[in-house]
Amino acid sequence: MYPHERSLVKKYKDQPFAIIGVNSDRDKTSLKKRIEEEKITWRSFWNGPQGTGGPISKEWNVSGWPTLYILDQKGVIRYKSVGSNEKAMDKILHELLEGSSKKKE
Amino acid sequence: MKISFRVGNLLVLIILMTGIGTYAEDKPTKKETPEEQYKKLEKDQYDSREKILKKYRAVPDSPNQKSEQQKILKEYSAISDEFGEKILQLARENPQESFAVKAYAGVIFSDKLTPKDVENLQKYHSKSKEIGSLILSFSFRGINTKNPELTSALSALLESIVKDNPEKDNRGLAQFILVKSEVSKFEKEPGNESEAKKRAAEIEKRFNKLIEKYGDCPSVYAFRKGETLGDLAKKELFEFQHLRVGLVAPEIQAEDIDGVKFKLSDYRGKVILLDFWGDW
Numbered sequence: 001m002y003p004h005e006r007s008l009v010k011k012y013k014d015q016p017f018a019i020i021g022v023n024s025d026r027d028k029t030s031l032k033k034r035i036e037e038e039k040i041t042w043r044s045f046w047n048g049p050q051g052t053g054g055p056i057s058k059e060w061n062v063s064g065w066p067t068l069y070i071l072d073q074k075g076v077i078r079y080k081s082v083g084s085n086e087k088a089m090d091k092i093l094h095e096l097l098e099g100s101s102k103k104k105e
Numbered sequence: 106m107k108i109s110f111r112v113g114n115l116l117v118l119i120i121l122m123t124g125i126g127t128y129a130e131d132k133p134t135k136k137e138t139p140e141e142q143y144k145k146l147e148k149d150q151y152d153s154r155e156k157i158l159k160k161y162r163a164v165p166d167s168p169n170q171k172s173e174q175q176k177i178l179k180e181y182s183a184i185s186d187e188f189g190e191k192i193l194q195l196a197r198e199n200p201q202e203s204f205a206v207k208a209y210a211g212v213i214f215s216d217k218l219t220p221k222d223v224e225n226l227q228k229y230h231s232k233s234k235e236i237g238s239l240i241l242s243f244s245f246r247g248i249n250t251k252n253p254e255l256t257s258a259l260s261a262l263l264e265s266i267v268k269d270n271p272e273k274d275n276r277g278l279a280q281f282i283l284v285k286s287e288v289s290k291f292e293k294e295p296g297n298e299s300e301a302k303k304r305a306a307e308i309e310k311r312f313n314k315l316i317e318k319y320g321d322c323p324s325v326y327a328f329r330k331g332e333t334l335g336d337l338a339k340k341e342l343f344e345f346q347h348l349r350v351g352l353v354a355p356e357i358q359a360e361d362i363d364g365v366k367f368k369l370s371d372y373r374g375k376v377i378l379l380d381f382w383g384d385w
Contacts (some may be wrong), residue, residue, distance in 0.1 A: 006379065013180040016375040020377045024351065028362060034384045035362070041152070041368070044382075045359040052383065056357055061344040062197045063326065067377040086362045089378070 001066060002038045004086050009041060010095065015097045016073060018042065024065065026051040072096055114136040123153065137200040143208060150188035176352045193217060200205035206235045213242060223258035230280050231265035238273040240266065243282045244325040260286070277319030277334050284311045284338075288345055295351065305345075354379070 005019055009049030025031040028046070032076045047054030052065065060067075063082065070079040070092050137145065163175045164170055189211055200222075209226060212218050230236050240263065246258040253300035266279035289310050295301040320335025329337075335365040347355050369379070 005378070005380070010378075017378075017380045018372050018375045019380060020369065020372060022357070022379065022381045024381065024384070025363060031362065031384060038384075042255060043361050045357055045367075046362050047359075058382055059343075059355070060338040060348060060381070065383050067381040069354065069377075071354050071377040071378060071379060073374050075373055077348065077350050077352055077354050080348070080350060091232060093376065093378070 001084055002040065004084070005042070006039060012093070012097055017093070017097055021045065022047055022056050022060075024052045024054060024057055070096070114325055114355065128176050139195060140204055143192065143195055143204040144186060146192050150185070150192075153184050153188070154181065155306070158186060189215075189217075197222070198224075200227045201203065203230075206230050206233055206239055210239050213239060213271065214246065218255065219252040220252070223255065223262050227230040227258070227262040227265050231262065231269050232271060234275070236266060236270070237272065237278055238283060240275075241325060244278065244285065248282065248286045249289055249293075263282075273319065274322045277315070280315050280319060281325065281334060281338065284315055284372060285341065287311065288341070288349075294349055304314035308345060309342065312338055312345070316342075 006046075007016070009019060019042035021040075021042060023031065023044040024047040026049055045056055047056050052062075056101065057067075066084055067082050068080065068084060068089065069077055070089065072078050073096075078096065079089065157177060157180055159176060162179070164173045164177065167173075192208045193212050196205040199205060204333055206226070209218070209222060212222075226236070226239075229292075243259070243263075248256055248263070250256050260283065263279040263283050266373045267276050267283070270276050270279070270285070271300075291308060296304065316338045320333060320338070322334040324332040324334055324337045326332060326337070354369065358366070360366050369377075
């Protein structure tokens with residue numbers, strides 16, 4: 001998961017793209033250490049001290065981790081999945097970020 | 106000494122012959138019932154798997170350890186396939202037997218399950234109590250398979266359970282799976298705008314009916330203590346109304362890991378990969 005996300009950050013660094021996490025770890029101190037170790041540069045909401053039972057994942061009805069959503073520039077949900085399917089996500093991101101700017105071709 | 110030895114030999118021979126005689130005579134009358142055959146297969150499967158696992162754990166630490174273990178795992182899945190095949194065969198020969206429900210559970214997600222199997226389950230077991238644990242798995246995977254005949258057979262099975270099963274929990278569960286499968290069908294192909302609106306309203310109505318009628322049944326997530334099917338259906342309804350593909354995502358406003366407040370909508374204008382994650 002982390003390597004794929006790091007590669008996306010790198011790939012789309014000049015594009016209007018961001019990863020936003022919703023983190024469900026209870027212990028923030030060890031989490032901060034892991035964030036440094038894994039070079040997680042993107043920002044995360046914290047789901048609170050109840051961990052996976054926290055308010056954000058509750059409202060979003062998350063039942064498995066990771067759960068991933070892709071939102072377009074207007075905030076419209078374009079993809080969602082429980083579990084990471086890198087190929088499917090790459091395809092949607094490609095459509096959203098490279099489909100519109102065809103100048104490159 | 107010599108004589109008595111010979112007599113002894115003869116005696117052994119006689120005992121042996123009688124033994125064979127009784128065995129041969131008993132065999133036809135002692136024919137196992139399908140239920141017994143099933144139990145035996147289950148037991149043999151368990152024993153063979155245990156044996157292989159023991160072997161797996163006993164692989165010594167060496168450069169070849171991984172490849173040895175891989176080999177043993179292959180053996181494990183071969184044995185499982187072999188027994189799975191036999192168990193399925195037995196269930197197909199005796200679809201009316203109550204063990205068939207359990208037997209089918211092993212193949213419910215494999216490509217071996219045929220529409221005919223599901224038709225038999227509907228014919229003989231839609232009133233069974235045990236069918237609940239068989240269909241439970243569909244609340245996670247859904248019933249929309251690649252084979253349209255299989256999908257419609259599954260849907261018919263669930264309809265029968267809703268109609269005929271004496272257990273309220275089973276009826277509620279079947280209804281829940283049916284509504285969820287409508288949701289995923291809708292998400293795949295919502296149709297044109299007016300059609301989508303009509304279908305979405307229909308799905309919302311079915312959710313509400315489910316909550317009203319089966320709200321006090323247990324949730325499909327056994328680990329969520331105290332959650333009822335009604336609680337779960339309410340969440341699923343919320344997800345359908347606000348979190349489905351094609352809708353604007355709800356706002357999130359909370360603190361980041363450093364305690365700084367921010368909003369999801371701060372990032373409007375960007376494509377966002379929103380990742381519910383945890384480092385565990």
